[in-house]
Amino acid sequence: MNGFEWAQMYPMIPEAFLALSAMVLLVSGTFPAVVRSGLIPVLGILAAFTSCIFILGMDWGLAGGGGETTFFVLDSFAAIVKLMLLVGVMASLAISTGYLRLENLREPEYTALILLAAAGMMIMVSASNLLILYMGIELQALSLYILAAFYRDSPRSAEAGIKYFVLGALSSGLLLYGCSLIYGVSGTLDFAGIGTYTDQNPGDLLLLTGLVFLIAGLAFKISVVPFHMWTPDVYDGAPTPVTAYFSIVPKLAAIALLARVLFDPFAAVEDQWRPILWFLSASSMILASFAALRQDNLKRLLAYSSIGNMGYALLGITAGSVTGLGTALFYVLIYMVMTAGTFGCVLALRRDEREITDIPDLAGLSRTNPYMAWALALLMFSLAGIPPLAGFFGKLLVFQAAIAEGMIVLAVIGVLTSVVAAYYYLRVIKVMFFDAPKDPLDPSPEFARRAVVLVSVLFVLFFLIKPAPVLEMTDMASDTFFYEAANDG
Amino acid sequence: MFEALAFYLFAGLLLFSAAVVITARNPVHGVLFLILAFFNAAGLFVLIGAEFLAFILLIVYVGAVAVLFLFVVMMLDIDFADLRSGVRRHALIGGGVGALLLAELVFMLVGREFVPGESLSVTPPGALTNTEALGRVLYTEYAFPFQLAGLILLVAMVGAITLTLRRRDDVRRQDIAAQHARRREDVVEIQKVTPGTGV
Numbered sequence: 001m002n003g004f005e006w007a008q009m010y011p012m013i014p015e016a017f018l019a020l021s022a023m024v025l026l027v028s029g030t031f032p033a034v035v036r037s038g039l040i041p042v043l044g045i046l047a048a049f050t051s052c053i054f055i056l057g058m059d060w061g062l063a064g065g066g067g068e069t070t071f072f073v074l075d076s077f078a079a080i081v082k083l084m085l086l087v088g089v090m091a092s093l094a095i096s097t098g099y100l101r102l103e104n105l106r107e108p109e110y111t112a113l114i115l116l117a118a119a120g121m122m123i124m125v126s127a128s129n130l131l132i133l134y135m136g137i138e139l140q141a142l143s144l145y146i147l148a149a150f151y152r153d154s155p156r157s158a159e160a161g162i163k164y165f166v167l168g169a170l171s172s173g174l175l176l177y178g179c180s181l182i183y184g185v186s187g188t189l190d191f192a193g194i195g196t197y198t199d200q201n202p203g204d205l206l207l208l209t210g211l212v213f214l215i216a217g218l219a220f221k222i223s224v225v226p227f228h229m230w231t232p233d234v235y236d237g238a239p240t241p242v243t244a245y246f247s248i249v250p251k252l253a254a255i256a257l258l259a260r261v262l263f264d265p266f267a268a269v270e271d272q273w274r275p276i277l278w279f280l281s282a283s284s285m286i287l288a289s290f291a292a293l294r295q296d297n298l299k300r301l302l303a304y305s306s307i308g309n310m311g312y313a314l315l316g317i318t319a320g321s322v323t324g325l326g327t328a329l330f331y332v333l334i335y336m337v338m339t340a341g342t343f344g345c346v347l348a349l350r351r352d353e354r355e356i357t358d359i360p361d362l363a364g365l366s367r368t369n370p371y372m373a374w375a376l377a378l379l380m381f382s383l384a385g386i387p388p389l390a391g392f393f394g395k396l397l398v399f400q401a402a403i404a405e406g407m408i409v410l411a412v413i414g415v416l417t418s419v420v421a422a423y424y425y426l427r428v429i430k431v432m433f434f435d436a437p438k439d440p441l442d443p444s445p446e447f448a449r450r451a452v453v454l455v456s457v458l459f460v461l462f463f464l465i466k467p468a469p470v471l472e473m474t475d476m477a478s479d480t481f482f483y484e485a486a487n488d489g
Numbered sequence: 490m491f492e493a494l495a496f497y498l499f500a501g502l503l504l505f506s507a508a509v510v511i512t513a514r515n516p517v518h519g520v521l522f523l524i525l526a527f528f529n530a531a532g533l534f535v536l537i538g539a540e541f542l543a544f545i546l547l548i549v550y551v552g553a554v555a556v557l558f559l560f561v562v563m564m565l566d567i568d569f570a571d572l573r574s575g576v577r578r579h580a581l582i583g584g585g586v587g588a589l590l591l592a593e594l595v596f597m598l599v600g601r602e603f604v605p606g607e608s609l610s611v612t613p614p615g616a617l618t619n620t621e622a623l624g625r626v627l628y629t630e631y632a633f634p635f636q637l638a639g640l641i642l643l644v645a646m647v648g649a650i651t652l653t654l655r656r657r658d659d660v661r662r663q664d665i666a667a668q669h670a671r672r673r674e675d676v677v678e679i680q681k682v683t684p685g686t687g688v
Contacts, residue, residue: 004628004629004630004632009632009633012633019640023643026647064633065630065633066629066630066631066632066633067626067629067630068630069630069631071633071634072633107651109647109651112647113644113647113648113651116640116643116644119640123637131634132633132634132637135634135637135638135641136637138641139637139640139641139644142641142644142645142648143644143648145648146644146647146648146651146652149652150651152652152655161652
């Protein structure tokens with residue numbers, strides 16, 4: 001009989017800390033004075049920061065579980081992705097404080113659910129067992145469903161929550177069906193065991209069917225075409241800070257989980273999953289760039305933008321090489337920084353005490369609110385991939401990795417669609433700078449939001465000067481799988 | 490002998506109540522027969538020595554799911570006759586799916602070899618009972634997934650409360666403190682009415 005050992009729980013300390021902080025925040029929310037003081041989001045940022053420190057202080061190369069079973073690994077891939085996730089969580093909490101105050105959404109549950117969702121995502125990234133993979137996904141998804149419906153007085157928010165919940169449950173069903181097939185043929189839930197089985201029987205049709213369902217379930221979480229239908233409606237209906245959180249953080253966790261599943265247990269059937277990813281990537285890039293052309297709503301526009309950008313990130317994974325995975329992570333990182341800045345601006349777009357999300361309402365922003373107009377313009381240029389901003393290098397490296405693996409067609413599709421996509425980013429800039437000005441926006445002097453926008457803009461502008469640290473970090477993360485594979489061989 | 494008798498009793502009642510569930514005109518009767526079906530299925534589980542599954546079936550399905558169904562059926566204004574009106578239209582698809590499921594069942598039964606005389610019990614004699622075996626790994630080897638499941642349930646509870654509990658200004662609420670603070674002299678006024686004058 002295997003006993004319980006605390007040492008095996010050690011790699012889960014950052015997640016456990018986040019979950020515990022969320023519970024403490026929930027309890028502290030019973031004191032109205034604490035809620036009124038607006039301290040809870042600040043404490044949430046602090047909790048995420050402390051969790052970062054835990055990860056930095058831990059040994060990267062641990063595995064935890066119970067008895068003989070490994071549930072959980074903290075390799076350098078997981079650790080680096082978790083740090084990126086936590087930074088995203090801090091940024092999205094920081095930009096939303098002012099909005100939450102103005103819209104009277106100050107319930108402590110908001111921050112607690114964001115932290116619990118973050119814990120779920122961190123567990124996903126570290127999962128080394130199908131059971132934990134599924135539970136991590138459910139923990140984050142369930143928190144996100146609630147957050148989408150958080151604005152209870154708005155029917156559209158409720159609609160977003162229901163839509164997300166129903167489709168999310170469907171995707172969980174697909175994923176579980178895939179897991180059950182994989183378990184059925186390989187007889188194990190453990191990634192290492194599945195990997196051994198895949199090495200020995202790469203042609204097993206049932207295993208491959210399971211893998212296809214697994215990819216479909218995860219593709220839904222990343223929201224790539226053809227599993228993207230929920231994205232524009234949920235992004236549009238959810239409260240704007242929640243939309244910001246949706247587009248900054250969970251995509252990274254899902255991409256990282258997909259990468260771990262594909263490169264760890266299913267590395268031997270690379271020929272089988274590459275065409276699937278090829279299709280997902282190409283269709284996302286194409287659909288997102290054309291569907292966004294007619295959008296007048298900024299939140300819907302950013303939803304399509306996220307679909308397209310995940311297509312570019314998948315392009316890196318489709319390459320299937322160590323550089324490919326590294327550039328995919330790098331691409332998502334740059335995308336996160338740009339979206340954090342963009343939403344930092346979007347959250348401050350208020351006129352006459354109401355938020356505005358329609359692009360025509362931004363007319364003449366360069367004359368009424370020049371700083372914000374310039375910040376948004378730079379971020380939009382970067383999203384469109386104009387050199388020498390950071391967004392350009394993200395795209396460049398992903399295309400290079402794809403071409404190095406001989407995927408010329410996909411790279412050409414990527415370049416062409418990014419030209420089309422540039423149109424709708426540039427249109428926002430055109431409206432802000434060349435249309436007749438409207439009334440100025442309400443002042444929104446939150447320090448934290450401005451700081452995030454400033455950091456994001458500076459990163460985008462000056463990335464060119466010192467790109468090495470960021471690239472080294474993502475390369476180190478992607479090395480994890482390939483280095484291990486070399487050791488096994 | 491006794492086992493065989495119990496098996497046929499449980500199995501027969503299970504089939505009967507399952508048939509009533511889908512044919513009952515009154516939906517409340519349907520849910521009540523569903524509960525009877527759960528009880529009989531639990532009896533079958535006990536017969537093969539899977540007592541943990543039997544109790545879970547009772548606790549989860551009868552205790553929670555069936556009661557929830559009953560609430561929904563009794564509290565929501567659903568016209569069940571209206572729901573049934575499309576039967577003729579969807580008969581083809583429904584029949585197709587039903588035939589598919591039946592075919593699967595038949596294949597499974599044909600493919601399985603029944604060994605007469607062999608005990609069907611899932612617990613070998615002398616081994617731990619399955620409740621004990623589950624309990625031993627649940628809090629040791631599987632402590633991490635167990636805790637994680639607890640966390641997921643916490644999120645579900647927080648969600649249910651956050652999404653439903655809120656102060657609405659357009660609804661009259663009971664104010665217990667105000668009710669308790671009422672005094673007789675504040676609210677009761679005694680009028681002496683002389684006959685023929687009115688108040």
